[in-house]
Amino acid sequence: MIPAKTIDDILSVARVEEVIEDFVALKRRGVNMMGLCPFHDEKTPSFTVSPAKGIYKCFGCGKSGTSVGFIMEHENLSYPEALKYLANKYNITVEEREVSPEDRAVLQLTDALHIVNNFAAEHFTKNLLETDEGKAVGLSYFKERGFRQHTLDQWQLGFAMSSGKAFTNLALEKQYNLEHLQKLGLSTQYESDFFKSRVIFPIHNLSGKIVAFAGRMLSKDKNQPKYLNSPESEIYNKRKILYGFYFAKTAIRKADECIVVEGYTDVLTLFQGGVENVVASSGTSFTVDQIRLIKRFTDNIKIIYDGDPAGIKAALRGLDLVLAENMDVRLVLLPKDEDPDSFFKKSGQDAFSKYLDENAKDFIDFKTTLLLSEAGNDPIKRSHVLRDIVSSIALIPDAIKRAMYVKQTSSKMEIEEAILIAEVEKDLQKLKKEQQQQYHREKLREDRNNFVTEVIVNPEDGQVEMIPTTTLPKINDEHQERDLVRILITSCDLMLEKNGDVTVHEYLIPFVEENIDFLANKAYKKIFEFAISKYKASQKIAFKDFIHHEDADIRDTAVDLSISKYAFANWEEKGIFLQTQQMPEENFKKDCYESILRFRLRVLKKEINELEKMILENSDEDKTIDIKVLQQLLNERNEIAKELTQIVL
Numbered sequence: 207m208i209p210a211k212t213i214d215d216i217l218s219v220a221r222v223e224e225v226i227e228d229f230v231a232l233k234r235r236g237v238n239m240m241g242l243c244p245f246h247d248e249k250t251p252s253f254t255v256s257p258a259k260g261i262y263k264c265f266g267c268g269k270s271g272t273s274v275g276f277i278m279e280h281e282n283l284s285y286p287e288a289l290k291y292l293a294n295k296y297n298i299t300v301e302e303r304e305v306s307p308e309d310r311a312v313l314q315l316t317d318a319l320h321i322v323n324n325f326a327a328e329h330f331t332k333n334l335l336e337t338d339e340g341k342a343v344g345l346s347y348f349k350e351r352g353f354r355q356h357t358l359d360q361w362q363l364g365f366a367m368s369s370g371k372a373f374t375n376l377a378l379e380k381q382y383n384l385e386h387l388q389k390l391g392l393s394t395q396y397e398s399d400f401f402k403s404r405v406i407f408p409i410h411n412l413s414g415k416i417v418a419f420a421g422r423m424l425s426k427d428k429n430q431p432k433y434l435n436s437p438e439s440e441i442y443n444k445r446k447i448l449y450g451f452y453f454a455k456t457a458i459r460k461a462d463e464c465i466v467v468e469g470y471t472d473v474l475t476l477f478q479g480g481v482e483n484v485v486a487s488s489g490t491s492f493t494v495d496q497i498r499l500i501k502r503f504t505d506n507i508k509i510i511y512d513g514d515p516a517g518i519k520a521a522l523r524g525l526d527l528v529l530a531e532n533m534d535v536r537l538v539l540l541p542k543d544e545d546p547d548s549f550f551k552k553s554g555q556d557a558f559s560k561y562l563d564e565n566a567k568d569f570i571d572f573k574t575t576l577l578l579s580e581a582g583n584d585p586i587k588r589s590h591v592l593r594d595i596v597s598s599i600a601l602i603p604d605a606i607k608r609a610m611y612v613k614q615t616s617s618k619m620e621i622e623e624a625i626l627i628a629e630v631e632k633d634l635q636k637l638k639k640e641q642q643q644q645y646h647r648e649k650l651r652e653d654r655n656n657f658v659t660e661v662i663v664n665p666e667d668g669q670v671e672m673i674p675t676t677t678l679p680k681i682n683d684e685h686q687e688r689d690l691v692r693i694l695i696t697s698c699d700l701m702l703e704k705n706g707d708v709t710v711h712e713y714l715i716p717f718v719e720e721n722i723d724f725l726a727n728k729a730y731k732k733i734f735e736f737a738i739s740k741y742k743a744s745q746k747i748a749f750k751d752f753i754h755h756e757d758a759d760i761r762d763t764a765v766d767l768s769i770s771k772y773a774f775a776n777w778e779e780k781g782i783f784l785q786t787q788q789m790p791e792e793n794f795k796k797d798c799y800e801s802i803l804r805f806r807l808r809v810l811k812k813e814i815n816e817l818e819k820m821i822l823e824n825s826d827e828d829k830t831i832d833i834k835v836l837q838q839l840l841n842e843r844n845e846i847a848k849e850l851t852q853i854v855l
């Protein structure tokens with residue numbers, strides 16, 4: 207358990223934008239910050255962070271939360287684990303008991319797996335630095351490569367001994383779970399060590415936790431693979447991890463470029479030499495998930511190849527994806543027989559960077575040159591190349607870029623531009639159809655979050671119209687409830703002068719309390735019950751009491767309701783959002799009265815209906831009183847309707 211005082215300390219320093227910026231590049235947009243959502247694939251940012259409110263919300267996929275919630279979701283951690291993560295980031299000491307074997311058993315699986323990997327990493331490091339075998343074999347290999355002690359420490363490099371059981375035995379002795387060891391691929395089904403006689407490169411996730419290991423063989427055993435990687439597990443998805451990304455991310459953002467190499471030692475050499483924006487796709491060819499990971503930090507990728515042209519050709523196939531993501535990809539081929547490691551050591555940082563700058567070719571150019579040199583003058587092969595290049599060009603979202611590439615390719619392949627344009631157009635039509643379907647799906651999702659205005663897209667010409675829904679006193683029960691709760695959450699501690707010195711909280715509760723059963727939504731009801739209990743105890747409440755509430759329903763709903771569509775800068779970029787309306791926060795007084803009126807109107811409507819029904823059904827009784835009451839209710843209803851219309855106008 208983490209003491210409440212410590213939790214308060216953590217929550218008060220863990221600024222949501224700081225926490226999220228470790229994972230997502232954010233750009234300031236008015237009072238909010240925007241970035242590409244890490245939880246769904248998107249090309250234009252709809253991920254919004256509100257530093258003032260301490261929350262984030264994605265208008266694409268709807269994910270939202272606080273700094274703690276973000277870490278829980280992103281790092282797949284439990285609540286206490288996320289708090290510990292933040293405590294660590296901000297150097298807050300968390301008083302904690304040592305993890306006992308009993309505790310270990312109840313820890314969440316992912317937590318447990320991280321702990322096992324940490325133990326393994328420490329063990330491998332000890333082997334490397336403290337055992338004779340480790341020093342003689344592993345350490346001498348790393349030293350030979352020129353890695354300094356600081357690099358070894360920072361990247362937690364290690365060594366796995368040749369005796370095949372030492373690690374597994376020690377782990378079991380220390381009460382680590384055999385199943386976990388096997389899940390992580392550290393121990394085999396025969397309870398022996400998976401990594402034997404190899405130097406070890408731990409693979410970190412975006413938050414610096416070790417999720418897997420790569421082991422490089424040093425002997426020349428032909429029956430053994432040169433590299434061995436941990437299998438995929440609950441904490442390791444190799445398609446989503448780039449080796450070195452955790453260490454490189456700050457430099458990538460700063461340089462606005464990510465350099466991609468093939469090998470672990472390439473990364474280490476460059477990083478140690480001062481080129482820190484470097485990563486490697488570990489154990490796979492480049493995947494679309496890895497590309498999207500990079501895109502969250504920069505649009506510019508430079509890929510360094512040292513392989514033979516045939517190998518590169520295969521690698522290029524996957525790279526069409528990068529074009530579709532509208533990223534700027536440049537490729538560099540190193541001189542024959544050099545890899546980044548050797549070439550960097552030979553040439554030094556300045557000459558290396560200069561070589562990259564001078565020899566980087568854009569993707570289409572690189573691909574055309576490579577494929578054409580292979581096809582020679584064979585007309586059939588050349589037509590295949592053309593097909594290949596055309597489909598790549600069609601993937602580029604930017605029309606000007608496309609036109610540029612068409613021109614370039616036409617001269618390079620000696621084909622008339624008009625023919626190329628027609629070919630690209632065919633591919634584009636196909637893609638456009640797919641994209642349109644996607645767009646409409648996305649629009650539907652957005653509309654669900656949009657309660658201020660309605661967006662209508664004309665499918666014919668793609669024209670977008672925004673219709674303000676608030677100009678009509680249209681009562682939608684769900685919207686109305688949501689508004690009421692939203693006002694309570696976001697403005698509860700603000701003062702309403704018109705009614706004397708009362709807060710929004712104090713003003714709303716008496717109205718809602720007697721009609722709380724009208725709230726159909728369970729979470730909304732919980733929120734009001736919480737507010738009512740505070741009101742009865744004469745306690746004030748504030749926004750943070752909702753977003754950090756112990757009840758997840760209250761917490762999630764509060765976050766979700768507190769960032770409005772106004773923050774959706776995406777629309778602004780598209781030139782659609784032109785209204786200069788006040789922000790809802792500044793409108794809270796009007797919103798507050800209006801919401802109460804609407805709520806009252808709803809209650810009245812129901813009462814009127816019931817009374818009318820009663821009057822019609824009971825034909826023989828005296829109905830004068832009922833009718834009088836009905837008349838009163840109707841009067842009140844009309845008054846409110848009138849007032850609502852005035853407020854609105």
Ligand SMILES: [Zn+2]
Binds near residue numbers: 243245253264265269
């Ligand atoms: Zn999202």
